[in-house]
Amino acid sequence: xxxxxxxxxxxxxxxxxxxxxxxxxxxxxxxxxxxxxxxxxxxxxxxxxxxxxxxxxxxxxxxxxxxxxxxxxxxxxxxxxxxxxxxxxxxxxxxxxxxxxxxxxxxxxxxxxxxxxxxxxxxxxxxxxxxxxxxxxxxxxxxxxxxxxxxxxxxxxxxxxxxxxxxxxxxxxxxxxxxxxxxxxxxxxxxxxxxxxxxxxxxxxxxxxxxxxxxxxxxxxxxxxxxxxxxxxxxxxxxxxxxxxxxxxxxxxxxxxxxxxxxxxxxxxxxxxxxxxxxxxxxxxxxxx
Amino acid sequence: xxxxxxxxxxxxxxxxxxxxxxxxxxxxxxxxxxxxxxxxxxxxxxxxxxxxxxxxxxxxxxxxxxxxxx
Numbered sequence: 001x002x003x004x005x006x007x008x009x010x011x012x013x014x015x016x017x018x019x020x021x022x023x024x025x026x027x028x029x030x031x032x033x034x035x036x037x038x039x040x041x042x043x044x045x046x047x048x049x050x051x052x053x054x055x056x057x058x059x060x061x062x063x064x065x066x067x068x069x070x071x072x073x074x075x076x077x078x079x080x081x082x083x084x085x086x087x088x089x090x091x092x093x094x095x096x097x098x099x100x101x102x103x104x105x106x107x108x109x110x111x112x113x114x115x116x117x118x119x120x121x122x123x124x125x126x127x128x129x130x131x132x133x134x135x136x137x138x139x140x141x142x143x144x145x146x147x148x149x150x151x152x153x154x155x156x157x158x159x160x161x162x163x164x165x166x167x168x169x170x171x172x173x174x175x176x177x178x179x180x181x182x183x184x185x186x187x188x189x190x191x192x193x194x195x196x197x198x199x200x201x202x203x204x205x206x207x208x209x210x211x212x213x214x215x216x217x218x219x220x221x222x223x224x225x226x227x228x229x230x231x232x233x234x235x236x237x238x239x240x241x242x243x244x245x246x247x248x249x250x251x252x253x254x255x256x257x258x259x260x261x262x263x264x265x266x267x268x269x270x271x272x273x274x275x276x277x278x279x280x281x282x283x284x285x286x287x288x289x
Numbered sequence: 290x291x292x293x294x295x296x297x298x299x300x301x302x303x304x305x306x307x308x309x310x311x312x313x314x315x316x317x318x319x320x321x322x323x324x325x326x327x328x329x330x331x332x333x334x335x336x337x338x339x340x341x342x343x344x345x346x347x348x349x350x351x352x353x354x355x356x357x358x359x
Contacts, residue, residue, distance in 0.1 A: 080316075090309060154351075165333055165334055172330050179320070266312055270305075270309060270312055270322070273305055273308070276333070277302065277305055280337070284294060284340070288294075289294065
């Protein structure tokens with residue numbers, strides 16, 4: 001945000017973006033629900049239309065916020081609101097990934113061993129799933145999706161981990177540069193971060209293609225569903241983060257941030273670190289341990 | 290060896306959390322956010338190199354290299 005000078009808490013008049021956002025979100029969710037529930041060949045256009053409205057809303061709303069910030073309409077109280085908003089946003093993100101990691105740990109450490117006869121699950125194993133060993137990774141005793149192979153963690157996941165870690169190094173260099181007001185350095189390292197994020201996504205798509213060739217699909221029981229949900233939603237966050245950094249890069253080029261006033265930059269940089277840590281967790285718990 | 294990796298990962302989470310705390314509390318004036326984020330990335334790189342070493346030395350065997358009976 002730019003200079004904070006006003007004593008009054010800035011309240012915009014005739015804000016039209018909240019209602020546009022509501023319409024967009026409703027259209028997206030209703031479209032997605034129809035797509036999932038319909039047994040006939042339902043086209044996904046309603047969902048796409050909703051997503052388009054959401055994108056228009058985001059560009060419009062965020063653009064207005066940036067403009068108001070640069071006009072110096074925000075005082076320190078508004079600044080506090082932005083920071084509190086960031087905390088709640090991150091809290092929701094943490095809970096979101098905690099759900100999927102929780103599902104992974106529960107299946108892996110508790111329910112799969114029970115089906116295999118561990119602990120009090122002995123009769124479950126002998127009576128219901130006799131012969132099932134309950135060893136992770138598994139598609140369960142029902143053998144959903146058929147025989148599958150696991151991706152080699154030394155290949156694409158390793159490359160992707162190196163790419164994301166490098167991108168966090170580049171954004172940290174940019175962060176140090178913005179604090180000493182070195183605009184050119186900031187732009188170069190931010191652009192490098194976006195590029196590394198894009199390469200990561202390219203390899204992620206390549207990994208999914210390889211997985212399907214190994215018959216590891218979204219249908220492959222508990223391993224397939226946890227694997228694709230965790231890595232898929234993570235990929236979505238990388239894409240979003242890269243778009244956010246690209247916009248921040250343009251803002252830096254326009255001279256928007258100052259060493260003592262760069263919350264927009266800092267929030268995006270932190271978000272990128274968060275996405276990187278989630279990947280590190282995935283690499284450790286999904287691929288390695 | 291597994292537990293060492295998990296403890297290191299928890300330390301990385303702690304550094305990330307500290308950076309968030311100072312981002313909200315420091316109001317942009319504090320150097321602590323960038324400092325903890327720097328600690329976070331250094332720790333992550335070290336952990337990554339350690340995992341590579343652990344796999345090479347056979348201290349940790351990744352599960353993703355065997356065929357799954359289906």
